[in-house]
Amino acid sequence: MNVVHPVLSVRHVGKAFGKKEVLRDISLQVEGAETFGILGPSGSGKTTLVKLLAGIDEATTGEVRVLGTTMPKLSVLQKIGYMAQSDALYSELTAKENLEFFAALYGLKDGNRTRRIGDVMELVDLQEHLNKRVDQYSGGMKRRLSLAIALLHEPPLLLLDEPTVGIDPLLRQAIWTELKGLNRKGTTIVLTTHVMDEAGKCDRLAMIREGRLLAVDTPAGVLKAAGAASLEEAFLYYGGARP
């Protein structure tokens, strides 16, 4: 796969809604085929940052570049697989109808569409529930279906906002294995989380709090710099809660 370096670059980005500043002077880069975690408590600006990367929102200051193009840009959206924090599914439709709809939006046709729908549903272990209506799905199943939809069009960049919330540990393990597999095939993954143990599985981490970037490093690097035994401790250290 032809990967631009860096896949994602964020330079001095700020975002304000009216007078409320949600993000302040964020700069970071994500390289091709890595798993990049954005770690922070709720309300820290993680979701806003992901929306800027996904091109849904526009930065107030600074510049976001995705795959070499300044965002927001419509043509780049085809190359992004986005999974929102809320399960954006049509609950009165079946899983298959939801998948067919999004597949059509991404321009997947006939045979390819059917094949991809089969592939992604197998990946999230929902193939038996393909023809079930989404309002009969459990919370975890909806989460997995959302993930499946994000993977449908085989995007080189995945933006996942809290992808594993409400998924049981066993399946979470399986999904992580799959994500790592995608990494190996060249897919770049950016995900947000507030679960520390999950953050440890990322190649690199960005810690944000109250809209500011605290640190960007590998999990091991973060621990070392903070002189902490766990990511949780390190997070508290960067947040200024511990001297």
Next chain:
Amino acid sequence: MRIRAIALRILRQFIHDKRTMALMFIAPLLVLSLMNLVFNGDKYTPKLGLEKSMVLYADRLASLDVDITTYSDAAEGDAALRSGEIDAFIKLEAAGPKVILEGSNPAANQAVLVVLQDLFSQPEPAEAAGGLQDAPVRPEISYLYGAEEMKTIDRYGPIMIGVFVFFFVFLIAGVSLLRERTSGTLERLLSTPLQRREIVLGYVLGFGLFTVLQALLISWFSIKVLGIMMAGSFMYVLLITLLMALTALTLGTLLSAFAANELQMIQFIPLVIVPQIFLSGLFPLDTLPLWLQRLGLLTPIYYGSEALMDIMIRGKGWSAISLNVMILLGFSLLFMALNVLALRKHRRM
């Protein structure tokens, strides 16, 4: 293809949501049937036109509850009748007085007939009857539109067909886009390479196909089952109903941008729907203050109702409704453009 995908999705959502389907299809039929049973005529002051040669009757008419206009010749009076300025025109022909009723409003017809009975049951002024007869003159009565046996529902039916289509499509389209916004699917759509106008066109196509069925059913039921008067072309009725649905759809989705939840969408009914119904011609507009009449000219339902009455009661064709068609189309296009703009709030490009 993406537009088709959205349209297909909307159709599938409808098929799964039986209750909403029932609301779209059955509720209008129920209410129309009920109205058919309930409606009765009411008191109305008729507007009479007199040919100059009949001016002798003016004195006698003055004592009755009636508005009189005098016309210098028969052609002028006929024109006034056709444009709806007067409810009936009395002229003198060789065989005697002749009365033509406009005929599209049963309440007006009734009132005119009552006045005529009073007028002609009194002894004739000598000159009018040629100075020979003492016996009451029997005027020849005919109808320009409608017919003697026209019922109140025939008058209100066309308006209500339009109103129901408008009301239900407005509500359901508005709520359906609102739910996309609140459930996060709109944001999800905007994270795909879908253009904003494709979303709007997809909605128009999806709901459009659905409302074709709705318009067909409601019009067919009103005309064939309820037997509401139908003098014109069924295709024109369908065209107008569809255009009203299109206007309602685009206005509904537009206004849903200003509602935070379903209940707030319902709150638009007294603000947007009910005033339009009052100004649609369901009630006589002549008695309203001028500014309020003018306000009626800004409402889509007014144009739809007017066109439907022209088709169904007066049997008029394209030349009578073409302006209304253009105006309804104009409303739809304007609302569609505003919808595309309103989506900018969620994604700039």
